[in-house]
Structure formats: structure tokens, C-alpha cells
Amino acid sequence: MDGTNGLKETTRVPTPAASNKPESNTPESTNTLSVNVFTAPGKAMVGERPKPFGEALAFDPITSTLIFGDYDAVLVDTMGTVSEAEALAAWVALHNRNLETIYITHAHFDHFYGLSILLDRFPGARAIATPEAVNAMQMSFTPVVERLARRMFPGQVATKLIPPQPYANDTFTLEGYELRIIKQGRTDSPDSTSLYVPSIGLIVAGDVVYNQCRIYVGDTTPESRKNWIADLDRLAALNPTMVIAGHKKPGAPDSPSTIQETKRYLQDFDRLQKTAKSEQELFDQMTELYPHWVANQSWLMFGFPGA
């Protein structure tokens, strides 16, 4: 690095507070990376609740995250419906950065069915996910799952559904800063990941962390929840300053405490599942323990309707 850069005339200053900064990768920017979170609200779904309790059938609020430097940006996850993806694309454009990379954290369609809309708007961007996640996504392109999504969100699923490209490396960069893919195994979905940005202590957790939003335990087992909890411990050990959950109560702060809160919810569910006398009792006990968490949906606890 010779200290010059054709794009800039300013003098470089050291990046502040970069205690975790990778030594091998000197950033070219004078500034640290920034981050902004887009939260789509919860939305109605057409269909029957899988169990006759909890709120009327709806989908939980969901996030996408933009990480950006002076010129370039990385978007994490692309929402599920057309209107969400269009709003997200307009919001990304407001940042006036070159969208270089779209990273998809895991294989659930609520996080990537909007991808074609983002790529139409930002044709220069590459869309990537781990090879394992891309493989797991194939299920969402089968007629059965696509039909299910179109039935539950009528007129709201993009006509063109495309997967990201498999990306085999563990890291990529944004303006010279490292972004690290953390493979998490099975959490609320198989082969999920989080994205870690050491230079700013940021974890974009995907669905490994939930933030004041009821957790999709409907597709877990005691064994998979153990894996999930170990993942959370690994994230906590990174000592992050900011943690962005895949699903959150709109307006909730992106606090690192969400790691422990997610762990506690999983442990409470584990414990109560063994003692509750009925599904209704289990549901009611979890509702009482987390009265202010959003998306009190029976499908989050007992499985996706029609799946």
C-alpha cells in the first residue's frame, strides 16, 4: 500500500477503534465502514393457523442490512415479497453507493425471493451465498414450495425467482475491509450463516439471532437447538458491538444482548416443551415469559402452515 489512491485526494488517517482489524488487509478507505438496517413490518398471510391459538396468521417482521464505505456497499438478504424488495431497493439507492455484493445468509425464501428485484435495480452487483446454502435453497424453487408461497402471499411473490451464486471462500472484502462468513449449521434452517465484520465489531446474524421477535423453533429438534446454542456462544465470544437479527421487533436496538436473549428463549422452550401438558399450554407459557415480543404465531412454534 503506497498511500495513494486514484479516487481520493484526502490524507489517510488511522481507522479508529479497530482493535479487531485484520492485520493482513490494510483498508484503502480513510473511514470506517458504516451500517444501516432496513426492517419490513410483519404482514398478513392467507391461510389457516396450524394451531387454533395465537394471533391471526401473519409473517414476522424481517431485516436486511446495508454495510457501506465511502463508495461501495454490501447488502445482506433481500426480503421475500415484491413490495418489500422494491422498498428495500429504493432504500439502498438512497445511500448513493455502488452495490458490489449481495450476500444471502440462509436458505429460507423470506430472505432471498426478492433477489431478482434487487439485481434488476443493481445489475452490477454479484449475489452470493455459501454453496451449502445455495444447495438448500433449491427446495424453494420446487413447484410445491413456490406454489405454497404464492398462495400465502397472493400477487406478492416475484415472477422471476433466482438463487445467488455459490461462493466457496470464507471471506470477501468491502473497500479493503474483511467480511467473514460464519457457517452455523442448522439453526432455524439448515446450513445457515452469519456475517462478521471484525473492523467494526458487527455481526449480521441472519436467523441465528432473533430480536424481541418469537423464534421459529417449529423446525428444530432438541439436538438442533444444541447446535444453535453453541452457535450463539461462538457469536458472543467475538464480543461484538452490534448484532443485527434476521427478524426483529421494528425499532428494537441492534444490541449484542440479543445473542443471550435468543439463547434464553431456546432454553426456555427446551425446558417447557418437556413439562407442558399440551401444545396450548406450551404456547401460553412461552407467551407469558416473553409478553412484549412480536409475532405471537403458532406456526413459529409448531411448523410452517402447509409445509
Ligand SMILES: [Zn+2]
Ligand atoms: Zn427468516
